[in-house]
Amino acid sequence: MERVSDSGSGAGVVLDTLDMWGATAALPDQVERAASLVDAVDGHGLPDHDDVENVVVLGMGGSGIAGDVLAAVAGPFMPVPVVVSKGYECPSFVGEGTLCFAISFSGNTEETVEAAMEAAAAGAKMVVLSAGGQLAELASQWGAPFIELPTDVPMPRAALGSVAIPPLKVLEHIGLFPGATGWIDEAVGQLRRRRDQLAREGSPAAVLARAIDRTMPIIHGGGALGAVAALRWKNQVNENAKCPAFMAAHPELCHNDIAGWGQHGDATRQVFTLVLLRHDHEHPQVLRRFDLVREMMEEVVAEIHEVRAEGEGALAQLFDLVLYGDYVSMHLATYAGIDPGPVPALDDLKRRLAE
Numbered sequence: 001m002e003r004v005s006d007s008g009s010g011a012g013v014v015l016d017t018l019d020m021w022g023a024t025a026a027l028p029d030q031v032e033r034a035a036s037l038v039d040a041v042d043g044h045g046l047p048d049h050d051d052v053e054n055v056v057v058l059g060m061g062g063s064g065i066a067g068d069v070l071a072a073v074a075g076p077f078m079p080v081p082v083v084v085s086k087g088y089e090c091p092s093f094v095g096e097g098t099l100c101f102a103i104s105f106s107g108n109t110e111e112t113v114e115a116a117m118e119a120a121a122a123g124a125k126m127v128v129l130s131a132g133g134q135l136a137e138l139a140s141q142w143g144a145p146f147i148e149l150p151t152d153v154p155m156p157r158a159a160l161g162s163v164a165i166p167p168l169k170v171l172e173h174i175g176l177f178p179g180a181t182g183w184i185d186e187a188v189g190q191l192r193r194r195r196d197q198l199a200r201e202g203s204p205a206a207v208l209a210r211a212i213d214r215t216m217p218i219i220h221g222g223g224a225l226g227a228v229a230a231l232r233w234k235n236q237v238n239e240n241a242k243c244p245a246f247m248a249a250h251p252e253l254c255h256n257d258i259a260g261w262g263q264h265g266d267a268t269r270q271v272f273t274l275v276l277l278r279h280d281h282e283h284p285q286v287l288r289r290f291d292l293v294r295e296m297m298e299e300v301v302a303e304i305h306e307v308r309a310e311g312e313g314a315l316a317q318l319f320d321l322v323l324y325g326d327y328v329s330m331h332l333a334t335y336a337g338i339d340p341g342p343v344p345a346l347d348d349l350k351r352r353l354a355e
Helices: 022-026 029-036 059-074 110-121 134-144 156-174 179-200 203-212 221-242 255-260 265-270 284-297 313-336 344-354
Strands: 002-004 014-017 054-058 080-087 098-103 126-128 145-148 214-221 246-250 274-280 305-306
Touching: 002 080, 022 029, 022 156, 029 313, 054 059, 054 110, 059 080, 059 098, 059 221, 059 313, 098 110, 098 156, 098 214, 110 126, 110 134, 110 203, 126 134, 126 156, 145 179, 145 284, 156 221, 156 313, 179 203, 179 246, 179 313, 203 265, 203 274, 203 305, 203 313, 214 221, 214 284, 214 313, 221 246, 221 274, 255 284, 265 274, 305 313, 313 344
Parallel strands: 054 080, 054 098, 098 126, 126 145, 214 246, 214 274, 274 305
Antiparallel strands: 002 014
């Protein structure tokens, strides 16, 4: 069906059967509500600070990126390592000293369910986040803390706030990431400011989407924060706009990626647009690398655009970049006349795997 967009698409009537525009605009409120989801757990079943030797996050796709957020934002300040595992197996080191978050919006993601069962069998202290499904049943069998995710989002990728914030609160409760609540509050405030800007007709996100037009975006981020933001941008362009997109992160891209731009400039200038995601927590040498790589790529891509994060703290700046990219992907879908919600390619693959 077609519906009239009132969420800042600037395109009048748009194809949006699942109200992804509304879900995009709701991210600030979702992050705020997600901070209270852990209240139902109230510490029951959570391990003591001194009993946690490592933290593992299991998840795929729009749920798995919650682990990337945790590792990028909280990881640098935690006294134990954080490992994000996206696949059917859990890491071999998982054991009684592991605090394991198993995250699946549906609760039925086969990779996550299988890895979570393996982790629980190895003695890990499990915390389950889902809206139901097999993981909810397993949490009950294990007697593990269960954080029930709200179901008022059209697709799992629209639930990033719901899946990313509760693990931060759990770590704060245990004492592994003190101050998480303050970071979350700052993120909510910045998200609302950015939403007010991007929801307007002719917003910077709309302008950037027009500039990308029918090219394919390459997203560069800096450090762990920038890498997560770039991954989210790529995934959202893939799923919302149904368009190829690519990402890389400094400093790693300076050791491989840039070597691949030595030829075919006549072709790549017609195909690719480079988007640089910047934030205030970049290493000084990463600042220089951005400038040098930009100079190297000016002649081999159609255009280069820069988006700079705003807000106080790493979480606020990461979510600021996330929301910006979400809006860009939605505008790309609208300009192409594509319904951003359904992902038939993913549904077909799941169906065929289940046969």
